[in-house]
Amino acid sequence: MKYAIVGTGAIGGYYGAKLVRAGKDVHFLLHSDYNYVCEHGLVINSCDGSFTLPLIQAYDSSSKMPKCDIVIVAMKSTNQSMIPDLIRPLLKDETLVLLIQNGIGLEPDLQVAFPNLHIAAGLAFICSGKTEPGIINHQCYGSINIGNYSCKNDTLLNGLISDFRESGIETNELEYYEARWKKAVWNMPFNGMTVVMNAKTNELLQCNSTRQLIRRQMMEVVNAAHAVGVTSINEDFVEKMIDMTDSMTPYSPSMKLDYDYNRPMEVKYLYSRPLFEASKVECDMPCLRMLEEELLFIESQRGHI
Amino acid sequence: MKYAIVGTGAIGGYYGAKLVRAGKDVHFLLHSDYNYVCEHGLVINSCDGSFTLPLIQAYDSSSKMPKCDIVIVAMKSTNQSMIPDLIRPLLKDETLVLLIQNGIGLEPDLQVAFPNLHIAAGLAFICSGKTEPGIINHQCYGSINIGNYSCKNDTLLNGLISDFRESGIETNELEYYEARWKKAVWNMPFNGMTVVMNAKTNELLQCNSTRQLIRRQMMEVVNAAHAVGVTSINEDFVEKMIDMTDSMTPYSPSMKLDYDYNRPMEVKYLYSRPLFEASKVECDMPCLRMLEEELLFIESQRGHI
Numbered sequence: 001m002k003y004a005i006v007g008t009g010a011i012g013g014y015y016g017a018k019l020v021r022a023g024k025d026v027h028f029l030l031h032s033d034y035n036y037v038c039e040h041g042l043v044i045n046s047c048d049g050s051f052t053l054p055l056i057q058a059y060d061s062s063s064k065m066p067k068c069d070i071v072i073v074a075m076k077s078t079n080q081s082m083i084p085d086l087i088r089p090l091l092k093d094e095t096l097v098l099l100i101q102n103g104i105g106l107e108p109d110l111q112v113a114f115p116n117l118h119i120a121a122g123l124a125f126i127c128s129g130k131t132e133p134g135i136i137n138h139q140c141y142g143s144i145n146i147g148n149y150s151c152k153n154d155t156l157l158n159g160l161i162s163d164f165r166e167s168g169i170e171t172n173e174l175e176y177y178e179a180r181w182k183k184a185v186w187n188m189p190f191n192g193m194t195v196v197m198n199a200k201t202n203e204l205l206q207c208n209s210t211r212q213l214i215r216r217q218m219m220e221v222v223n224a225a226h227a228v229g230v231t232s233i234n235e236d237f238v239e240k241m242i243d244m245t246d247s248m249t250p251y252s253p254s255m256k257l258d259y260d261y262n263r264p265m266e267v268k269y270l271y272s273r274p275l276f277e278a279s280k281v282e283c284d285m286p287c288l289r290m291l292e293e294e295l296l297f298i299e300s301q302r303g304h305i
Numbered sequence: 306m307k308y309a310i311v312g313t314g315a316i317g318g319y320y321g322a323k324l325v326r327a328g329k330d331v332h333f334l335l336h337s338d339y340n341y342v343c344e345h346g347l348v349i350n351s352c353d354g355s356f357t358l359p360l361i362q363a364y365d366s367s368s369k370m371p372k373c374d375i376v377i378v379a380m381k382s383t384n385q386s387m388i389p390d391l392i393r394p395l396l397k398d399e400t401l402v403l404l405i406q407n408g409i410g411l412e413p414d415l416q417v418a419f420p421n422l423h424i425a426a427g428l429a430f431i432c433s434g435k436t437e438p439g440i441i442n443h444q445c446y447g448s449i450n451i452g453n454y455s456c457k458n459d460t461l462l463n464g465l466i467s468d469f470r471e472s473g474i475e476t477n478e479l480e481y482y483e484a485r486w487k488k489a490v491w492n493m494p495f496n497g498m499t500v501v502m503n504a505k506t507n508e509l510l511q512c513n514s515t516r517q518l519i520r521r522q523m524m525e526v527v528n529a530a531h532a533v534g535v536t537s538i539n540e541d542f543v544e545k546m547i548d549m550t551d552s553m554t555p556y557s558p559s560m561k562l563d564y565d566y567n568r569p570m571e572v573k574y575l576y577s578r579p580l581f582e583a584s585k586v587e588c589d590m591p592c593l594r595m596l597e598e599e600l601l602f603i604e605s606q607r608g609h610i
Binding site for chain 1: 501504508509512513598
């Protein structure tokens with residue numbers, strides 16, 4: 001199977017490199033890092049053992065890439081409207097697109113552009129960042145949850161899962177909506193709060209007031225998930241997420257890195273869209289609504305809106 | 306009538322100076338500005354006409370001051386537990402203490418220390434700040450609402466009101482709880498939000514998302530006021546406050562100045578106490594609760610908790 005990695009950053013670069021190391025045929029689309037990676041290769045500094053891929057199949061345009069069986073989209077969702085044109089040259093009659101992106105609503109939006117496309121969600125549980133060209137720093141974790149949104153081709157989906165596992169990536173299959181909303185339980189509080197409070201995860205949890213706020217925000221996501229029909233997430237999961245974060249290295253989530261490096265933040269798919277989905281079933285998330293509004297204010301002050 | 310001003314800052318200094326100009330007998334308690342004001346006098350830079358009082362009756366300790374008929378407390382509420390000892394030397398058998406301070410719960414707390422004391426609330430609608438010793442900058446407004454909490458001596462209360470009016474201070478009498486909660490409608494959103502977003506009032510209102518958040522936070526105060534029995538505040542008042550703020554010079558509320566000058570913030574009486582009073586009648590203020598928690602996080606990061 002041929003793989004395309006659309007967006008060779010902290011996530012796409014990491015998982016793509018793992019696939020390459022396991023002997024898979026992987027084609028990487030790069031943008032700003034293209035020249036650097038062609039010259040220096042791709043460096044993975046990882047807690048599980050660092051390695052360098054001196055020569056990867058790198059491209060600076062998707063139109064130069066081969067058509068692929070699996071397209072892994074691992075770009076920020078801040079330019080999501082570009083995705084259809086970007087992946088169109090990569091699609092065969094039967095291609096599975098895996099969106100390893102944060103947020104709610106990504107798959108339905110892509111499906112509108114390609115009604116018959118096989119789409120799945122990839123939820124990465126990974127602490128990883130890219131702060132300089134071609135160098136990915138993988139701090140901890142790395143498992144991925146796969147949620148099948150509209151893939152009717154079992155060969156592709158099962159092939160993807162077994163390739164991931166062969167590559168040493170802990171891979172689990174979850175119900176799609178459960179996968180997306182579970183991830184939102186952690187993502188919605190921590191991404192925004194680290195930005196607004198200009199702090200790392202551990203600082204937010206060490207202060208009693210923000211610790212209880214984070215817990216309340218997580219419960220808002222759980223309630224919204226219930227309201228949209230995902231009943232398998234409960235308060236125990238919230239406690240598990242808090243405990244897990246307590247045990248993590250002090251961490252800046254992707255939105256905090258975007259803020260620190262003055263890149264646009266993924267407010268739409270991480271906040272506005274889940275708030276909208278919840279509001280459609282009369283469910284309010286007051287503290288996460290406020291967080292969205294604070295983030296939009298910051299974006300407008302930074303000139304990103 | 307003898308007046309004591311306890312806390313000669315942006316508020317106490319301004320109103321005290323107006324009383325002095327009208328010929329009243331005013332005794333000022335100063336702390337950090339004492340030496341400067343003794344040497345240079347008190348300067349009022351005011352939109353209504355600036356003036357200087359070269360020589361005021363200034364004291365560096367309340368124990369050196371005469372007993373007074375009216376004691377105006379205009380200190381920050383961040384050291385509210387000091388107030389009883391500070392004013393004790395100033396009290397006659399019949400003294401009226403006017404608390405020109407922000408927040409909810411100040412009068413009941415003081416009454417615990419002096420069960421028979423005459424206490425009233427003073428709600429200043431004024432844009433005024435002190436950023437250097439002995440110099441008060443009065444930007445705009447200046448009216449005061451008086452709410453009688455426990456004053457059973459009409460001579461004192463009416464005397465105070467007529468002296469204020471003689472001094473050119475627009476003075477209105479309001480029901481106590483209405484006065485306090487009306488002020489909170491403006492204070493609770495703007496004080497905290499200007500700190501958390503590091504912005505002035507106009508910037509918060511110019512951005513659609515924070516504008517709607519501010520309005521929602523104001524409605525939370527209105528709902529809480531209703532819950533505690535103050536039914537005279539309604540949605541029209543919220544619109545009036547928004548309109549008024551739109552027409553104001555870009556403004557940093559007192560909490561923002563405290564933040565900018567690294568002074569402790571009045572989180573307790575501006576947020577924690579009204580949240581507690583509302584919670585006692587089963588009323589939640591989710592966005593203002595979150596704002597309190599964000600402010601407490603900032604205080605803990607600044608070492609003020």
